[in-house]
Amino acid sequence: DSGVTQTPKHLITATGQRVTLRCSPRSGDLSVYWYQQSLDQGLQFLIQYYNGEERAKGNILERFSAQQFPDLHSELNLSSLELGDSALYFCASSVGQLNTGELFFGEGSRLTVL
Amino acid sequence: GDSVTQMEGPVTLSEEAFLTINCTYTATGYPSLFWYVQYPGEGLQLLLKATKADDKGSNKGFEATYRKETTSFHLEKGSVQVSDSAVYFCALSVSGSSNTGKLIFGQGTTLQVKP
Numbered sequence: 001d002s003g004v005t006q007t008p009k010h011l012i013t014a015t016g017q018r019v020t021l022r023c024s025p026r027s028g029d030l031s032v033y034w035y036q037q038s039l040d041q042g043l044q045f046l047i048q049y050y051n052g053e054e055r056a057k058g059n060i061l062e063r064f065s066a067q068q069f070p071d072l073h074s075e076l077n078l079s080s081l082e083l084g085d086s087a088l089y090f091c092a093s094s095v096g097q098l099n100t101g102e103l104f105f106g107e108g109s110r111l112t113v114l
Numbered sequence: 115g116d117s118v119t120q121m122e123g124p125v126t127l128s129e130e131a132f133l134t135i136n137c138t139y140t141a142t143g144y145p146s147l148f149w150y151v152q153y154p155g156e157g158l159q160l161l162l163k164a165t166k167a168d169d170k171g172s173n174k175g176f177e178a179t180y181r182k183e184t185t186s187f188h189l190e191k192g193s194v195q196v197s198d199s200a201v202y203f204c205a206l207s208v209s210g211s212s213n214t215g216k217l218i219f220g221q222g223t224t225l226q227v228k229p
Contacts, residue, residue: 045217092158105158106157
């Protein structure tokens with residue numbers, strides 16, 4: 001158990017819809033990262049937050065947004081969903097702002113868009 | 115840009131065989147290198163890391179040496195077990211002024227160990 005909690009574990013929805021994925025980091029971790037894992041793209045970094053502030057942005061689509069709340073949990077919002085958004089979305093956390101590579105990953109939220 | 119290239123899988127071995135999974139990288143700055151493992155139905159876990167050239171990371175019988183001259187970080191294990199069946203990811207992070215707080219992962223290599 002990494003200590004990172006993601007909900008929901010599975011989600012099935014239709015094209016055009018909007019979903020919210022939630023992540024609670026390990027106790028004491030201030031940084032939260034979101035990654036998308038798909039068969040064709042592999043593991044892609046989406047975005048990082050540190051103590052409520054956006055710190056780094058990767059290959060995140062404009063239809064996607066995220067935020068980190070004062071209690072440090074984070075949400076990833078995916079809107080106008082397309083079939084290609086079907087993937088496993090991972091949240092990870094770490095203690096500090098700079099990425100030393102020691103990330104703790106949740107079990108992921110599997111999104112299926114039909 | 116920074117990138118990681120891993121050998122394609124799946125890799126299928128018999129129990130007690132020797133394992134090598136190749137990983138090479140391209141990076142500006144001074145990367146730290148990592149191997150993560152993903153067991154079926156689970157998130158990724160850090161397996162080992164090396165933060166500077168010639169460092170050797172090791173854990174659970176796995177080893178990898180940071181080779182700056184060949185920009186490589188190959189994962190090895192002398193005798194694999196069925197329980198090592200998983201997906202292995204090589205990754206890098208780059209320190210310095212351009213640190214963006216992200217890990218760059220390779221595509222992952224699936225290892226299947228048969229009894």
